[in-house]
Each structure stands twice: as C-alpha cells, then as structure tokens.
Amino acid sequence: xxxxxxxxxxxxxxxxxxxxxxxxxxxxxxxxxxxxxxxxxxxxxxxxxxxxxxxxxxxxxxxxxxxxxxxxxxxxxxxxxxxxxxxxxxxxxxxxxxxxxxxxxxxxxxxxxxxxxxxxxxxxxxxxxxxxxxxxxxxxxxxxxxxxxxxxxxxxxxxxxxxxxxxxxxxxxxxxxxxxxxxxxxxxxxxxxxxxxxxxxxxxxxxxxxxxxxxxxxxxxxxxxxxxxxxxxxxxxxxxxxxxxxxxxxxxxxxxxxxxxxxxxxxxxxxxxxxxxxxxxxxxxxxxxxxxxxxxxxxxxxxxxxxxxxxxxxxxxxxxxxxxxxxxxxxxxxxxxxxxxxxxxxxxxxxxxxxxxxxxxxxxxxxxxxxxxxxxxxxxxxxxxx
Numbered sequence: 593x594x595x596x597x598x599x600x601x602x603x604x605x606x607x608x609x610x611x612x613x614x615x616x617x618x619x620x621x622x623x624x625x626x627x628x629x630x631x632x633x634x635x636x637x638x639x640x641x642x643x644x645x646x647x648x649x650x651x652x653x654x655x656x657x658x659x660x661x662x663x664x665x666x667x668x669x670x671x672x673x674x675x676x677x678x679x680x681x682x683x684x685x686x687x688x689x690x691x692x693x694x695x696x697x698x699x700x701x702x703x704x705x706x707x708x709x710x711x712x713x714x715x716x717x718x719x720x721x722x723x724x725x726x727x728x729x730x731x732x733x734x735x736x737x738x739x740x741x742x743x744x745x746x747x748x749x750x751x752x753x754x755x756x757x758x759x760x761x762x763x764x765x766x767x768x769x770x771x772x773x774x775x776x777x778x779x780x781x782x783x784x785x786x787x788x789x790x791x792x793x794x795x796x797x798x799x800x801x802x803x804x805x806x807x808x809x810x811x812x813x814x815x816x817x818x819x820x821x822x823x824x825x826x827x828x829x830x831x832x833x834x835x836x837x838x839x840x841x842x843x844x845x846x847x848x849x850x851x852x853x854x855x856x857x858x859x860x861x862x863x864x865x866x867x868x869x870x871x872x873x874x875x876x877x878x879x880x881x882x883x884x885x886x887x888x889x890x891x892x893x894x895x896x897x898x899x900x901x902x903x904x905x906x907x908x909x910x911x912x913x914x915x916x917x918x919x920x921x922x923x924x925x926x927x928x929x930x931x932x933x934x935x936x937x938x939x940x941x942x943x944x945x946x947x948x949x950x951x952x953x954x955x956x957x958x959x960x961x962x963x964x965x966x967x968x969x970x971x972x973x974x975x976x977x978x
Contacts, residue, residue, distance in 0.1 A: 597738065601634070601731075602633075603623075605727060607619075628784050639669060654975045699792045706754070710754070713752060715816060717753055721759060733820075734757035761778050787834050847876070851945055857902050862914070877948070915969065923972075925939055960974055
C-alpha cells in the first residue's frame with residue numbers, strides 16, 4: 593500500500609522543463625529570473641508503506657528509526673514524484689513586491705496552504721540543506737526528516753511535524769575542493785534568497801490573510817528552523833540581508849527553535865559581531881549539534897585553511913555566546929551514520945530535536961542529555977533506554 597508523503601518547498605533553483613508551474617524537477621543552477629527569485633510549491637511522493645515501516649523499526653545507535661536508510665529509499669523515488677507543482681503567480685520579477693498591488697504572489701498561496709496544515713495541530717520545520725546536495729537528494733532528506741520526526745518514539749503523539757524544504761543550487765557532485773568552493777559561493781548568494789523568503793514570512797505573519805485578503809485565524813502552532821552543514825553558511829548570508837532590510841535595532845522573532853546541525857561555519861560564528869551574532873533574535877532558542885568525529889567537516893577544515901568548524905567541537909567560547917544558545921555534543925551516541933554527518937536524521941539527536949519541538953525544557957529529566965560543564969548551555973547526549 594502506498595504512503596503519500598507531501599512536502600512544501602521553496603527554491604531558487606532553475607526549473608527543468610518548459611512550464612515553471614509544473615516543472616519536471618529543479619537543476620543545479622540558479623533560477624533563470626535571478627539568484628533571489630523563489631518558487632514556492634508542493635510535491636507528493638508515493639512511498640511503499642511496508643518499506644517505510646521496516647526502516648522505522650530498525651534500531652540505529654540505540655533507538656528505532658533508520659533515518660539515513662529512509663533518505664536513501666526516498667532518493668530512489670524522488671525523481672518520479674506523484675505530483676510536483678509551483679503555486680501560480682502573476683507578477684513582474686523586475687519590480688519590488690511592494691509596488692505590485694493586486695498581483696497574485698505564489699508565496700501568499702504557499703503560506704495560506706501551510707497555515708491550513710498548521711491549524712490541524714502541526715508544527716513546521718524549515719529545512720536548509722548543505723553541501724553536495726542535488727534537488728533529488730534535498731527532497732529525499734526532507735522527506736526522511738519529516739517521517740523520522742513524526743515516528744520518533746519520544747514524540748508528542750498529539751502534534752505532527754511538517755517539513756518545508758528550502759533548496760538552493762548545491763552542485764550535487766562530489767569533487768572535493770572544486771565543488772566545495774563552488775557551493776560556498778552559491779550558498780552565500782542563496783542566503784539572500786532565503787532572506788527574501790523569511791521577509792515574506794514576516795510580512796504574512798504581520799497581516800495573516802489569505803491570497804484574497806480575507807483574515808486567517810491564528811493557528812496556535814510554531815515554526816522552527818533546521819540548517820544542516822553548509823546550510824548554516826546560507827543562514828549567515830540570510831542574516832546579513834535580514835539586518836539590512838529590517839527597520840529598528842532588532843530582528844523579528846520568526847522561529848521557536850533554531851537547530852544548527854553539523855554546522856559548516858567558523859566555531860566563533862555565534863559570538864557578538866560575528867556572522868551569526870544576532871541569530872538568537874530570530875528564535876526563542878538556538879541549539880548547536882556537534883560531533884568531533886564528523887568526517888565531512890574534517891574535509892571542510894582542510895579546504896578552509898584549517899579554520900575549526902562549529903559542527904566539530906561546538907562554540908569556541910560557549911561562556912560568551914547569548915544565553916539562548918545551547919550546544920549539544922553528540923559524540924557518545926553517533927556511530928553508524930554515513931560519514932557521521934547527517935545524524936539529525938536518526939537516534940538520540942533526532943529524538944532531542946523532536947523533544948525541543950514538543951516544548952521539553954533543555955534541562956528536563958526526560959532528555960537524553962547531561963550537563964557537560966559548569967555552564968547552563970553545554971550538554972552531552974547519552975545513550976540510555978527511553
């Protein structure tokens with residue numbers, strides 16, 4: 593029996609095929625209408641429910657749920673989705689949104705549709721993927737994350753999670769040094785596109801209306817952000833653009849939790865005056881997941897003149913980052929993942945993310961973590977029975 597997995601997405605990739613509203617997929621280059629041009633849409637994957645159940649019942653690093661196995665399975669079917677379409681819009685891409693009254697924006701239809709999903713007791717997690725990820729890989733990762741979070745044994749069963757994929761044109765070609773440097777350039781440019789999407793989200797939340805201008809009731813749910821690997825560098829550039837386009841001295845709080853997983857940025861990035869120094873203003877809490885054995889980040893260090901990465905040992909000086917920033921060492925509970933880099937998809941790290949989404953306090957006894965130092969924001973995950 594088929595299990596239908598529906599994903600919402602936003603992308604600044606160029607569409608494949610002649611019809612931008614019904615694309616055959618998305619490629620490795622930027623949108624033909626510019627780096628910051630965004631398409632908003634949905635796609636549906638028809639998955640084998642038996643295979644999904646089999647992978648969810650496998651135990652990986654102590655807990656049920658093979659998240660990387662799910663990603664590999666979804667990879668096989670993501671190139672042939674049951675449906676893939678972008679929300680219709682009528683606008684002049686050469687003019688600012690503010691001077692196009694009466695225009696139908698795809699983003700407004702996107703947010704209204706997402707609001708309907710959230711009204712049915714679902715939180716949203718916006719996923720920004722990392723380096724060396726094709727469109728198909730990105731879809732597979734987002735689908736695996738959504739299924740894993742919704743099947744996690746520690747979840748709040750009354751609350752679902754919907755994953756929104758932000759996909760930027762990562763090369764999807766494993767050529768160390770060459771493709772890595774290319775992707776960092778594309779990641780920085782794509783940060784401006786991500787910022788444009790976040791500003792659209794801010795504007796939607798300010799008015800909370802459907803595409804026809806009718807008011808929508810508050811849904812009472814929360815939006816979270818998860819950036820993986822070089823996706824955190826995308827976030828750095830997005831923050832730069834948000835600061836430039838936000839009036840006043842502080843940023844709007846758009847997210848409940850912000851998760852930085854295997855972050856491929858400098859280990860001082862969250863300190864004051866650093867690229868992510870104002871990130872805490874965007875969310876109620878920021879959590880850094882790191883692991884010293886992450887082989888992908890070890891490669892990144894070699895290509896970045898040996899500048900230590902945030903996703904390896906955490907914050908360089910955790911005592912001086914904002915009090916809303918927490919870091920979680922995953923070294924003790926990660927052992928079976930591919931290059932030990934996508935551990936947010938399975939096991940204790942996935943469970944810890946789900947507990948945050950469900951509102952479990954950082955220091956709750958129900959957490960699989962303990963205080964690592966005499967600091968209130970430094971934790972280690974530990975393996976033990978639920």
